Amino acid sequence: MLEASRRAADIAMAHFRQDPEVWYKDNGRSPVSEADIAIDRLLHDMLLAARPDHGWLSEERADTADRIGRRRVFIVDPIDGTRAYVSGRPDWCVSIALVEDGRPVAGVLAAPARGEVFHASAGGGAFLNGVSLARDTGSEPGARLRIAVPEPVARHMSPEAVASLDNVPAGPSLALRVAAVASGSLDGVFIRPRASEWDLAAADTLLGETGHVLFDHRGEPMAYNHPDPSRGLLLAASRAQAPGLLAMLEPSDGH
Known part of the structure; x- marks a missing residue:
């Protein structure tokens, strides 16, 4: 999943701020760029080649009932924050998750325009750019949230x-x-x-x-x-x- 996210990030950055082709879905409310489609294809082919028994759910691919009967399912958003992506702002990411029996057990968020990669696995901790994220210890008494x-x-x-x-x-x-x-x-x-x-x-x-x-x-x-x-x-x-x-x-x- 990390390797797939790196390749997806390379595709995204190759189109970023290069005036990619954009379409609109949901009655014109949601943009989809050529990078979304290319990344979806890469992730689908790469991840399912490695795990052909897993199901698949992606924002940019037609959903099928096949995934419902699968214990393990990849859940992907090729570019989360496409509106920011196509306008040249950096706050977007490639989102890749593996779900097992309805619970997320591994996840990667690659935000290359921000120089950030988050990843986590169940029982293995969570990391930002390789540095372990601390567990929550609660806020200071009286602190505004x-x-x-x-x-x-x-x-x-x-x-x-x-x-x-x-x-x-x-x-x-x-x-x-x-x-x-x-x-x-x-x-x-x-x-x-x-x-x-x-x-x-x-x-x-x-x-x-x-x-x-x-x-x-x-x-x-x-x-x-x-x-x-x-x-x-x-x-x-x-x-x-x-x-x-x-x-x-x-x-x-x-x-």
Whole structure:
């Protein structure tokens, strides 16, 4: 997976800031570049050649029911943050995850324009550029939490709850936002509904190895390889902070 991410990063950087060809899907809302397609092809061919018994789920490839019956599934976003990528901003990444029985067991996020590579494996720790990420030890008593709260989520919180947090602007790559929780740059990230498994699986592996969790609004941990890969509201945070942050959502919220 690391070798595949390096080759994918080379493709991405060859097109980056070179005016790549771009198409739009989802009624014109979501850009897809020629680099997305080339990286998807590389990852699909390289990873499944190595593990032909594994299933496959990618943002840029038609989904099939075949993956549902597989114990192990690769879940890939060739470029997470394509809108930033095509506009020449550096906050995007190649996201590669391996899921086993619905849980992420290995993940790589390669962000070459930022000079960053995150990777993690279940029980093997999490790393940024080869340096081990520390496990969460909790925030200082009374410290304000640095949380990314998208506006659609903030509308379901009281003004007092929002004011009690240092609301950090969300970057264009959801995977890198979640990785920032694992690395300690953020205390938490609320994730608006309709995020997909390919946005989250690799970064979720980092969370699991640093004492953090990815919960839905009911406090249930994220599970993968569902027939529908999209999700409702989610929260990435430390195990200690997650219950209090989820409690900030209004009881009448319909997530």
